[in-house]
Amino acid sequence: MKIVDLRSDTVTKPSPEMWEFMKSMGNSRLGDDVMGEDPTVNELEEKAAKLIGKEAALFVSSGTQGNLVLLLSQTRPGDEILLEELSHIYGHEVGSAARIGGLMIRTYPSNKGVPSFDYLQSLIRDKEDIHEPPSSLLCTENTHNYHGGTIISIDVLKRMKDFASNNNLKFHLDGARIFNAAIGLNVPVSEITKHADSVMFCLSKGLSCPVGSIVAGSKEIIIKARKFRKMLGGGMRQAGILAAFGLIALEPKWIKxxxxxxxxxxxxxxxxxxxxxxxxxxxxxxxxxxxxxxxxxxxxxxxxxxxxxxxxxxxxxxxxxxxxxxxxxxxxxxxxxxxxxxxxxxxxx
Ligand SMILES: Cc1ncc(COP(=O)(O)O)c(C=O)c1O
The missing domain is CATH 3.90.1150.10 (Aspartate Aminotransferase, domain 1)
Known part of the structure; x- marks a missing residue:
């Protein structure tokens, strides 16, 4: 029987070109990545940071781990964060932000990922009030999975970033499928990501790598993220074997x-x-x-x-x-x- 698997883009397998490149690598392209010594991982991180337009990037094992290390790096336990009500972080990451990050979560409704800014404003806690938790981070998801892969426009992202800055919040972008958004809008991905303080994107979805995601942001955020990745057991050793697929996946031809x-x-x-x-x-x-x-x-x-x-x-x-x-x-x-x-x-x- 013919099978057409339309469950998810996570079922993809690497292309022949990816295999070819990975198999051509010898031990000289591998090292201990926890010690920062895997040249292939380092190359992937540099390539990803450049493409996304951020100071630094880090290879992580999954999108779920990537979102979590970025939340941990930009908040403190007891902070309140704002998540869209159908977002992956809120509904499909096993409550890690609360369980591991000790974060309070407040959800906001949206029209396909686009919030009402008046409503968002009403969710911001009063800093002067001794009773209230600090609001510290706003999240968005682009493309938005559970709204049907919808694209949040650059204009809305810019408004969200301004809103976050005006309210002293960090702005995190769950960009598991950010290259789909870039291709859909026909813009360089950095035109989208420049509006967020931190970005996670997946190599293992439409880009069809077997494993892995990238987190990106300022050097300061990524230094913290690296430490949290280790804490979560995500420090991999000769991970260049996996990163090799990512180096091909981030070529313009493959993104297109x-x-x-x-x-x-x-x-x-x-x-x-x-x-x-x-x-x-x-x-x-x-x-x-x-x-x-x-x-x-x-x-x-x-x-x-x-x-x-x-x-x-x-x-x-x-x-x-x-x-x-x-x-x-x-x-x-x-x-x-x-x-x-x-x-x-x-x-x-
Ligand atoms: C929007 C979004 N964020 C994060 C993730 C998590 O990625 P992973 O499955 O690699 O943990 C997914 C996975 O489907 C997703 O759709």
Missing amino acids: RLDEDHRNAKLLAQGLKSFNLPIRVHPTDTNIVIIELLEKVRALKIITALNKAGILAFNISKQKIRFVTHYGITEDDINYSIEQIGLILREKL
Whole structure:
């Protein structure tokens, strides 16, 4: 049976070029990264920092670890941080900010990641009030996963940064899929990231590396992040073997490839819209397509039927199904998926 895996861009595997480069490396390109001596990791960190437009960067094992070390580096236990209510940090990182960082979390609602600035202002604690915890950090997510891979515009990011500065907050960007945002907006990634104090992005999603994320910011933040990474057990030794994939992933050609995923996502969304069934297809900015079932059929029931037909997807709520396009998914796969999804939705709805 043909399988089309649209659950996530985390299922991607490295390209032949990545393998080639990794296999060509000898021991001279490896060292103990905890001692700062792995030349390949050092090269990746320098390349990433330059691309993102920050003073320094650090290779970490995952996006979850990356977000956490950046939160820990810019806050103190007991601080309050502002997270969007559907953000990955709030809902899908096992509560680490509270458990490990001792942080108070306040969520804000949004229109696809875009906050109301009046509402945000109402969440800022009064510094003069002896009872209140200090507000210390604002977070955003771009692209926004659970809103359907939506892009938060540069103008909104700039306003968020100004808001943060005016209220003495640090501004953190969970940019797990920041290159999707850059390709979607057709701007250099640094035009987006320059508005944040700290940025995390993933190598292991659309960029299709097997493991790893990057955190970036000022030298001061990254020195702290390195220490917190060690505390969390994330100090890897000859990690150049993994960083090698990242060096190829950050080449312009590979970043531009994301456009292919965006085209496939749009094709899928158009196909789903043409069904004339009780579903709502959310707007598709990048590589994520969300459909909402408008009748009381559970997403899980549809997903189970889709799985049996070889189309793999995720339910992100009781009524919403998420499809993600990525490296390895072709236009033919998408046309086949549209056909299969149509058959199943017509049968079940
Ligand atoms: C927006 C966002 N942030 C962070 C992460 C965490 O990345 P990881 O799975 O590498 O821990 C994800 C993973 O899907 C994500 O979508």
